[in-house]
Amino acid sequence: xxxxxxxxxxxxxxxxxxxxxxxxxxxxxxxxxxxxxxxxxxxxxxxxxxxxxxxxxxxxxxxxxxxxxxxxxxxxxxxxxxxxxxxxxxxxxxxxxxxxxxxxxxxxxxxx
Amino acid sequence: xxxxxxxxxxxxxxxxxxxxxxxxxxxxxxxxxxxxxxxxxxxxxxxxxxxxxxxxxxxxxxxxxxxxxxxxxxxxxxxxxxxxxxxxxxxxxxxxxxxxxxxxxxxxxxxxxxxxx
Numbered sequence: 001x002x003x004x005x006x007x008x009x010x011x012x013x014x015x016x017x018x019x020x021x022x023x024x025x026x027x028x029x030x031x032x033x034x035x036x037x038x039x040x041x042x043x044x045x046x047x048x049x050x051x052x053x054x055x056x057x058x059x060x061x062x063x064x065x066x067x068x069x070x071x072x073x074x075x076x077x078x079x080x081x082x083x084x085x086x087x088x089x090x091x092x093x094x095x096x097x098x099x100x101x102x103x104x105x106x107x108x109x110x111x112x
Numbered sequence: 113x114x115x116x117x118x119x120x121x122x123x124x125x126x127x128x129x130x131x132x133x134x135x136x137x138x139x140x141x142x143x144x145x146x147x148x149x150x151x152x153x154x155x156x157x158x159x160x161x162x163x164x165x166x167x168x169x170x171x172x173x174x175x176x177x178x179x180x181x182x183x184x185x186x187x188x189x190x191x192x193x194x195x196x197x198x199x200x201x202x203x204x205x206x207x208x209x210x211x212x213x214x215x216x217x218x219x220x221x222x223x224x225x226x227x228x229x
Contacts, residue, residue: 036215038157044221045219047219048216048217052215091215093214100173103157
């Protein structure tokens with residue numbers, strides 16, 4: 001059972017903008033801990049997409065952006081492309097679980 | 113470029129111990145935390161625990177009583193032992209490097225471990 005909640009799925013047409021929410025609580029995101037995002041293409045290991053709420057590692061297109069407000073965070077994908085079809089996970093730290101790193105429930109992005 | 117590779121048995125019997133090793137290449141294991149993450153078939157990601165190069169560890173409370181992690185800096189390897197496994201421990205197990213900000217920047221390709229008699 002995850003303490004970070006994401007919508008199970010989002011979809012959009014090529015070129016559109018989609019957003020994925022990550023809702024936490026006062027012991028994790030709301031406590032000020034950073035949120036990180038990962039992309040998992042089918043059959044592969046997750047890949048770091050966004051770190052420290054809004055920073056992109058080298059090589060990640062600027063179509064991907066992250067933000068955080070209060071106890072929630074969001075990942076936005078603009079100019080959606082077929083290659084963006086994947087599962088996306090948020091991740092943070094929770095002080096209320098005797099110190100645990102926690103992942104979101106995951107969101108499957110479908111490009112229509 | 114740092115690379116990680118998991119190794120270990122792909123099949124473990126119920127009640128036995130699941131043992132995996134992660135070998136790090138392209139960089140030193142020192143000065144970083146290293147972690148284990150698993151993903152049950154068709155499910156999301158679950159943090160198992162992490163270990164510092166000094167040997168100090170942090171574990172998921174739900175697994176802590178069954179979990180042992182170790183690190184061998186001379187071999188650039190770290191390992192995981194999960195005791196008394198059940199079918200619920202069947203998953204792809206990933207090892208990853210933990211950056212200072214608490215995010216995972218380099219991952220292994222993952223190894224599927226099936227618990228079955």
